[in-house]
């Protein structure tokens with residue numbers, strides 16, 4: 502029998518909710534955030550938008566990745582698979598325990614209604630951005646973990662890593 506994976510979003514955003522600029526991160530690398538991402542996503546498949554895939558600094562999982570695109574003949578590297586929608590990617594993951602949605606903005610917007618968990622790093626500075634983490638209804642989530650890192654603690658900025666867990670599930674209809 503099919504089961505449903507935990508659907509987790511993982512993102513880092515600035516105080517002004519920027520997540521990207523010119524198809525890159527708006528900030529210099531944040532090792533503490535990178536370490537957290539590697540830890541929580543280990544052994545889990547990932548889903549990303551085509552623009553996030555088509556990025557010199559792309560992130561991927563060693564166990565499998567889906568690239569969401571409307572392009573019929575889009576070619577991807579080994580270890581990646583094309584999906585024509587988020588729903589298609591979710592269907593291919595029905596037997597996974599957990600799957601991670603990596604962004605960017607367009608894919609976060611599509612995925613937020615289905616998110617069981619959100620791993621959200623807040624970078625406590627404002628950055629110029631052209632893509633943003635969508636405002637979401639935080640009242641339907643509990644914050645179940647919170648880690649603070651001060652500038653100099655493996656990070657060039659003060660950051661907070663939050664884990665949200667949905668309080669109740671959407672009705673399947």
Ligand SMILES: NC(=O)c1ccc[n+]([C@@H]2O[C@H](COP(=O)([O-])OP(=O)(O)OC[C@H]3O[C@@H](n4cnc5c(N)ncnc54)[C@H](OP(=O)(O)O)[C@@H]3O)[C@@H](O)[C@H]2O)c1
Pocket residue numbers: 511512513514519520521522523524525526549550551552553554556569570571572585586587603604605606607608609611632
């Ligand atoms: N800070 C973070 O945590 C983080 C994480 C990830 C990415 N980012 C940043 O986010 C930026 C990219 O975000 P983005 O919003 O521009 O792009 P994106 O979400 O990565 O990808 C958008 C693409 O996804 C496909 N797509 C969107 N909706 C679709 C649908 N309903 N059905 C099928 N395909 C669909 C389209 O691909 P086609 O055009 O090929 O059809 C679209 O162009 C970059 O700057 C990146 O660095 C930041």
